[in-house]
Amino acid sequence: MEVNPRGIPKAPFVENVEDHVSEAEPVEIVLKKFQEAVAKYKFMEVNMLQRKRNLDAKIPEIRKTLEMVQFLQSEAEEGDEEKEIETMYELNDTLYATAKIKPTGKVCLWLGANVMLEYPVAEAAELLTSKLETALKTLSNTEEDLAYLRDQITTMEVNTARVYNWDVKQRRLARAKEEAAETLD
Numbered sequence: 001m002e003v004n005p006r007g008i009p010k011a012p013f014v015e016n017v018e019d020h021v022s023e024a025e026p027v028e029i030v031l032k033k034f035q036e037a038v039a040k041y042k043f044m045e046v047n048m049l050q051r052k053r054n055l056d057a058k059i060p061e062i063r064k065t066l067e068m069v070q071f072l073q074s075e076a077e078e079g080d081e082e083k084e085i086e087t088m089y090e091l092n093d094t095l096y097a098t099a100k101i102k103p104t105g106k107v108c109l110w111l112g113a114n115v116m117l118e119y120p121v122a123e124a125a126e127l128l129t130s131k132l133e134t135a136l137k138t139l140s141n142t143e144e145d146l147a148y149l150r151d152q153i154t155t156m157e158v159n160t161a162r163v164y165n166w167d168v169k170q171r172r173l174a175r176a177k178e179e180a181a182e183t184l185d
Contacts, residue, residue: 004148006141007045011155017166027167032159038153045149055139062135063111066092066128073121077101079130 002010014020021027045159075085084100091097107124108116 004145006145008145008148008152009153011041011159013155014162017163021166025161026034030163031160031167034156034163038104038156038160041149041153041156045153048146048149052139052146054141055135055142057131058137059139062128062132066109066125066132069107069121069124069128072103072107076105076121078103078142 004010019058021030022115075083084102086098088096088098105121106118108118108123109127111115159172
């Protein structure tokens with residue numbers, strides 16, 4: 001079975017419906033399998049969209065933090081021990097406070113789960129750069145997977161329509177044969 005780089009299976013395109021539908025596997029079963037496949041792809045799509053939303057929110061935050069760390073790094077490298085930086089910092093989503101700080105060459109970063117660690121500024125910049133690169137790569141992969149999933153959903157919906165239309169045509173032909181046979185009797 002063909003899969004994309006992250007293991008999402010490729011939907012098979014049904015070229016010839018007659019070859020796909022048989023006595024052992026009637027139309028109803030085939031249609032049910034196709035609908036289940038579409039549901040699985042849509043479930044994956046919902047999860048990917050959630051991941052993309054999370055990354056879209058996280059990446060600007062990482063960038064903003066990295067820019068601040070780089071600014072603190074440049075201030076610490078200037079070496080003026082007495083220089084104070086006046087800044088505003090976020091207490092809450094809509095609440096900011098003003099502070100005067102002296103560059104110390106160290107910075108504290110939230111790691112998550114109520115954990116904060118102190119890093120040398122250069123190490124913090126490396127860590128944030130690495131996190132940003134990883135988040136951007138993950139976002140790119142997620143967007144690629146979303147496009148792939150949309151293609152697979154479309155393929156399965158087309159397969160479903162083709163099998164359904166084939167079944168309608170077969171039923172009409174059978175009904176026409178029955179009517180022709182009745183008129184001959």
